[in-house]
Amino acid sequence: MTLRLLPETVINRIAAGEVVERPASAVKELVENSLDSGAANIDVVVRDGGQTLITVTDDGAGMTADELSLAVERHATSKLPDGDLTHISTLGFRGEALPSIGAVSRLTITSRPAGAGEAWAIDVEGGRKGAPRVAAHPPGTRIEVRDLFFATPARLKFLKTPRTELSHAQDAVKRLAMVHAGVAFSLSDGTRSVIRLTAPQGELFVRRLERLAAIMGREFADNALAIEAEREGIRLTGHIGLPTLNRGHATMQFLFVNGRPVRDRLLFGTVRAAYRDFLASDRHPLLALFLDVAPEAVDVNVHPAKSEVRFRDPGLVRGLIVGSLKHALAEAGHRASTTVAATALGAARPGDASAMAPHGGGGGPRPGATAVLPRNLADRAAHFHAPLPELDAPPGAPVAEAGADDGGDYPLGVARAQVHETYIVAQTGDGIVVVDQHAAHERLVYERMKAAMAEGGVKRQGLLIPEVVEMEEGAAARLLARAGELAELGLVIEAFGAGAVVVREVPALLGPTDAQGLVRDLADDLAEYAEALSLKERLGEVCGTMACHGSVRAGRRLNADEMNAILREMEVTPHSGQCNHGRPTYVELKLADIEKLFGRR
Numbered sequence: 001m002t003l004r005l006l007p008e009t010v011i012n013r014i015a016a017g018e019v020v021e022r023p024a025s026a027v028k029e030l031v032e033n034s035l036d037s038g039a040a041n042i043d044v045v046v047r048d049g050g051q052t053l054i055t056v057t058d059d060g061a062g063m064t065a066d067e068l069s070l071a072v073e074r075h076a077t078s079k080l081p082d083g084d085l086t087h088i089s090t091l092g093f094r095g096e097a098l099p100s101i102g103a104v105s106r107l108t109i110t111s112r113p114a115g116a117g118e119a120w121a122i123d124v125e126g127g128r129k130g131a132p133r134v135a136a137h138p139p140g141t142r143i144e145v146r147d148l149f150f151a152t153p154a155r156l157k158f159l160k161t162p163r164t165e166l167s168h169a170q171d172a173v174k175r176l177a178m179v180h181a182g183v184a185f186s187l188s189d190g191t192r193s194v195i196r197l198t199a200p201q202g203e204l205f206v207r208r209l210e211r212l213a214a215i216m217g218r219e220f221a222d223n224a225l226a227i228e229a230e231r232e233g234i235r236l237t238g239h240i241g242l243p244t245l246n247r248g249h250a251t252m253q254f255l256f257v258n259g260r261p262v263r264d265r266l267l268f269g270t271v272r273a274a275y276r277d278f279l280a281s282d283r284h285p286l287l288a289l290f291l292d293v294a295p296e297a298v299d300v301n302v303h304p305a306k307s308e309v310r311f312r313d314p315g316l317v318r319g320l321i322v323g324s325l326k327h328a329l330a331e332a333g334h335r336a337s338t339t340v341a342a343t344a345l346g347a348a349r350p351g352d353a354s355a356m357a358p359h360g361g362g363g364g365p366r367p368g369a370t371a372v373l374p375r376n377l378a379d380r381a382a383h384f385h386a387p388l389p390e391l392d393a394p395p396g397a398p399v400a401e402a403g404a405d406d407g408g409d410y411p412l413g414v415a416r417a418q419v420h421e422t423y424i425v426a427q428t429g430d431g432i433v434v435v436d437q438h439a440a441h442e443r444l445v446y447e448r449m450k451a452a453m454a455e456g457g458v459k460r461q462g463l464l465i466p467e468v469v470e471m472e473e474g475a476a477a478r479l480l481a482r483a484g485e486l487a488e489l490g491l492v493i494e495a496f497g498a499g500a501v502v503v504r505e506v507p508a509l510l511g512p513t514d515a516q517g518l519v520r521d522l523a524d525d526l527a528e529y530a531e532a533l534s535l536k537e538r539l540g541e542v543c544g545t546m547a548c549h550g551s552v553r554a555g556r557r558l559n560a561d562e563m564n565a566i567l568r569e570m571e572v573t574p575h576s577g578q579c580n581h582g583r584p585t586y587v588e589l590k591l592a593d594i595e596k597l598f599g600r601r
Helices: 008-019 023-036 065-071 097-103 162-179 204-216 218-222 265-274 314-331 339-348 377-385 437-456 473-481 483-488 515-529 533-549 560-572 591-597
Strands: 041-047 053-058 106-112 119-125 133-135 140-146 184-188 193-197 224-231 234-241 253-257 260-262 287-292 414-419 423-428 431-436 460-470 492-495 500-507 586-590
Touching: 008 097, 023 041, 023 053, 023 097, 023 140, 023 162, 041 162, 065 106, 065 119, 097 106, 097 119, 162 184, 162 193, 162 204, 162 253, 162 260, 193 204, 204 218, 204 224, 204 234, 204 287, 218 224, 218 234, 224 314, 234 314, 253 265, 265 287, 265 314, 339 586, 414 560, 423 437, 423 560, 431 437, 431 560, 431 591, 437 560, 460 515, 473 483, 473 492, 473 500, 473 515, 483 492, 500 515, 586 591
Parallel strands: 041 184, 253 287
Antiparallel strands: 041 053, 053 140, 106 119, 106 140, 119 133, 184 193, 224 234, 234 287, 253 260, 414 423, 423 431, 431 586, 460 500, 492 500
16 A cells, blocks of 8 residues: 545544534534634524534634635634643634634634725535635624535435434533523524523623523522632632432533533532432433633543543642532532422412412312302301310321421421321421421431541451452552542551552451452552442432431331421431432422412412
């Protein structure tokens, strides 16, 4: 074979395969260019999933005729004035997006700088560039991408349905809209509007939460905790959801580094670690976190899609995120998400809610409705109107005395009764609280155990015969590098030649354990998440089991003092609003909601 240089058009199409994976990739690159140009309004149209047409129109800085001609050349950019890749402050910097898109489509760019008397346009078809020509356009830029991948037909076979491709484009726009809350965005499929986001007003946290509510839902905004922390020049802001607001997948977790949406295993593993005590392994919290890092401390030039980053000090970033999230969750105290009450009310609401429409302040029938009267109605009415006999309250179910405290001074109210020997019913100043006594007390016991472990450390049990675990050299090196952290968790390991470690002590809490399996799982955790999740989760499971067996069981009768003691301790114990698996320990129903349930409002 003879070596030869590939034609420029083939080189561009090869590069386009990395940058433009699907229509959503083109949308992302073009919207990022609009943001870098200082646009305040960005409108996107995606027809047939982006295969036939993509247009992105903005009111940014615009380009002259000479700049247009240069913009469609490979590696031509205005975003690296000094060529320093360690100080990247823009979303784009590689100069590959426009030529890559132009190599696989029919591309037209029309642009006019502010103050210019005329606009200019340029066409690129399958990598062949035309000459700039005079055009009509207001200040800003409009980019049209027609017949995407017509020059690389093989790629068309891998595209999904138009609806699926549109959803990917929608996700790309939403991610960029989250971090740029001061910019208005719209996305349509040519016939209907899919996204329409106005630019909210106010300070950063207010604007950002409004934007997150528009994208992630009002439920998230109502149950979000603000995050703001800084350590050694790295700043973390954003909002995280309460543990009781969770999903079965991680698609509602959004992470940004220096204004750039990223998908980083380290960051996702860190989030999992922060919520480890509050959610089951198959449940995921909702959150949006924004990291601001000095450009020289992070490498964004890892992949052409710019969705991966590398931190100079990943341990510092991980510690900041875990510490900040845990602090915010602790500050939330016993708070549970409002969706808990909404779910309870939805389950209790009658099937035909319209029949409960208010009528004269009570729940009467609708006008004109035919009532079906039960037999012996008069006898039943007389029975219900008869004077009530004195209540003989069973043990553990106190009856409120006249003038008793209405619970207004306590967030979780004052205990009024125990029902089915499982649930505590408390009265607050403006509603009622129903507490699962076993789940609540289990959480309280678990938090006490965690505090005791933090003070005295995890007790260790020495192995009579140390166990040698053989593995790959890289895996062994990762484990030995974290030997100090593992020792704090009760696992003592040492090097045992190349590609092996010896286990000398294990956490006493685990009892008889498979040291080989545990160590190998830890090596996998460190490779994927940079954290010893397996060991922490096993310790957490043991503590949870011990807390479960040591807590107040369902079916046990409690007196008023015992019930109120649980309520008071819940109010001062962090995370008491949810059990270890993210389920709520109590449900609060406001009086207004109860009145609506019975048609009184």
